[in-house]
Amino acid sequence: MPDLDPSLNLEIRPEIEAFFDPATNTISYVVKDPASTACAVIDSVMDIDYAAGRITHESADRIIDYIRAQGLQLEWIIETHVHADHLSAAPYIQEALGGKIGIGALITEVQDTFGKIFNEGTEFQRDGSQFDALFADGDRYSVGGMDCLALHTPGHTPACMTHVIGDAAFVGDTLFMPDGGSARADFPGGDAGVLYDSIQRVLALPGEMRLFMCHDYGPNGREIRWETTVAEERAHNIHIGGGRSREEFVAMRQARDATLAVPKLIIPSLQVNMRAGEVPQDASGRPMLKVPVNGL
Ligand SMILES: [Fe+2]
Numbered sequence: 279m280p281d282l283d284p285s286l287n288l289e290i291r292p293e294i295e296a297f298f299d300p301a302t303n304t305i306s307y308v309v310k311d312p313a314s315t316a317c318a319v320i321d322s323v324m325d326i327d328y329a330a331g332r333i334t335h336e337s338a339d340r341i342i343d344y345i346r347a348q349g350l351q352l353e354w355i356i357e358t359h360v361h362a363d364h365l366s367a368a369p370y371i372q373e374a375l376g377g378k379i380g381i382g383a384l385i386t387e388v389q390d391t392f393g394k395i396f397n398e399g400t401e402f403q404r405d406g407s408q409f410d411a412l413f414a415d416g417d418r419y420s421v422g423g424m425d426c427l428a429l430h431t432p433g434h435t436p437a438c439m440t441h442v443i444g445d446a447a448f449v450g451d452t453l454f455m456p457d458g459g460s461a462r463a464d465f466p467g468g469d470a471g472v473l474y475d476s477i478q479r480v481l482a483l484p485g486e487m488r489l490f491m492c493h494d495y496g497p498n499g500r501e502i503r504w505e506t507t508v509a510e511e512r513a514h515n516i517h518i519g520g521g522r523s524r525e526e527f528v529a530m531r532q533a534r535d536a537t538l539a540v541p542k543l544i545i546p547s548l549q550v551n552m553r554a555g556e557v558p559q560d561a562s563g564r565p566m567l568k569v570p571v572n573g574l
Pocket residue numbers: 359360361362363434451461
């Protein structure tokens with residue numbers, strides 16, 4: 279197990295509450311230390327009616343209400359990556375409950391890429407300073423008494439991280455449920471071969487480790503699910519299970535990505551999420567989003 283320092287306690291079983299957002303098929307999590315009131319939020323959602331230019335917070339309020347009702351202390355608000363399909367509610371949740379907002383250190387690459395695409399001015403910092411913490415590969419942090427590990431798992435995006443918390447790992451968009459396969463690797467900065475290598479890192483975690491997905495689309499009409507295990511993914515993942523080769527995976531992934539539509543919310547999502555969930559403002563300070571015509 280080359281990735282896991284033996285001092286990391288994988289015996290702790292965090293209490294995990296999932297919040298499914300049907301508008302974007304995103305699963306957000308509240309991850310609680312079983313031995314204290316400390317918790318973390320992973321991949322929250324801010325609601326948007328893009329056609330109307332209207333942003334609301336029902337999804338985030340459900341998480342905030344849950345944390346308050348349980349009497350929990352929010353220590354971390356984690357983004358597994360810069361999502362292209364939903365907006366993060368991290369600052370809204372932080373305003374209500376505190377906690378530090380963290381993302382992978384290579385957010386700087388994502389900010390550089392999309393800073394150009396959205397023609398952001400020099401006031402848009404590309405150094406990740408909008409976030410409270412930038413995780414490098416192998417970084418450790420704690421939630422109450424839980425010792426947590428950030429693993430760099432790029433490919434879907436350059437900054438993707440998998441977070442190992444006790445006996446659970448939050449894989450972001452590295453993997454989907456076994457019958458869903460894997461996430462696309464065709465966004466700017468994405469790479470199918472790199473994604474394969476990252477998935478192998480996740481599959482090298484202990485077989486019994488619980489894995490929690492960021493998305494599920496209920497393939498073939500099944501009910502929405504978000505939890506599986508490393509062993510299940512190794513054996514049954516339709517894109518990579520059973521020892522699929524890197525070449526096979528890359529060919530499959532590239533062929534499939536060529537057929538996928540652009541995510542409906544990619545334009546607002548990137549502008550907000552590369553700012554740690556803050557909506558950009560125009561020169562007069564009003565919240566305002568751009569549409570780069572033929573720019574993506
Ligand atoms: Fe994603």
